[in-house]
Amino acid sequence: MQQGISSIDRRKMIRYLALSCGLIIPVNSLDAIAAILNSNDLKPCKNSLLNADQLLILRDLSETIIPTTDTPGAIAAGVHDFINVYAPACLDHLEQIQLLTSLDSLAQHSLKHFNKRFIHLSPTEKLDLLNQMEKGNLPFSNTDRTHIKLIKSLVTFAYYTSQIGATQELAYLPIPGGYKGNVKFNKVGRAWALTQ
Structure with a gap:
């Protein structure tokens, strides 16, 4: 009986999966942790x-x-x-x-x-x-x-x-000027060139 994943690898995978699920649960309590840290x-x-x-x-x-x-x-x-x-x-x-x-x-x-x-x-x-x-x-x-x-x-x-x-x-501006990803060409004029 040949399998793609050995039983040891499956055990490791299950252990890592359990650890990752266990780490996801406390994320919901971050507000409580933040309150403690901000006291x-x-x-x-x-x-x-x-x-x-x-x-x-x-x-x-x-x-x-x-x-x-x-x-x-x-x-x-x-x-x-x-x-x-x-x-x-x-x-x-x-x-x-x-x-x-x-x-x-x-x-x-x-x-x-x-x-x-x-x-x-x-x-x-x-x-x-x-x-x-x-x-x-x-x-x-x-x-x-x-x-x-x-x-x-x-x-x-x-x-x-x-x-x-x-x-x-300080004056805080997370993204200076903002990001405008889809702008009509006729509003911005010509495209910018990198070289002459």
């Missing part, structure tokens, strides 16, 4: 770099860098959550250390100079501390100055690649 809970996720305090500092720091104006700011865009997941996956070890060092430095200096945690500072005090760090003025060092550039670049990257940043802050 504004400040709990560090499983693959995160930051602890809860560092995440709060990053949240307020990102809102200081890109504040809410007539468009939503960094908190609304979830910049801090994005960086928390992006950093361990995409930054090298040195950059991760720079990020952590900067957040810890801000925490220490806000306690030392304002006697308050960074998250309890007024927006003006947060901006003042950020400007001092960016200039490398005392008590911050030139190392802090270079580290804050990393945070600012991460915040701007996270914001402008978010849906809020891309559609509400």
Whole structure:
């Protein structure tokens, strides 16, 4: 008895079919998954770099860098959550250390100079501390100055690649000019030539 497909191949095929059917079912629950991902809970996720305090500092720091104006700011865009997941996956070890060092430095200096945690500072005090760090003025060092550039670049990257940043802050046109596939020749004139 000769068959085109051996029993082992049929078993593999049935296994793959079962796996593919099993993967189709959870697609219906994508709305629930999206709701979980869009929640504004400040709990560090499983693959995160930051602890809860560092995440709060990053949240307020990102809102200081890109504040809410007539468009939503960094908190609304979830910049801090994005960086928390992006950093361990995409930054090298040195950059991760720079990020952590900067957040810890801000925490220490806000306690030392304002006697308050960074998250309890007024927006003006947060901006003042950020400007001092960016200039490398005392008590911050030139190392802090270079580290804050990393945070600012991460915040701007996270914001402008978010849906809020891309559609509400920037002008978004998914297909510039639109696509008109079937246009009468007399409306467009002559056809375009590639060479003369």
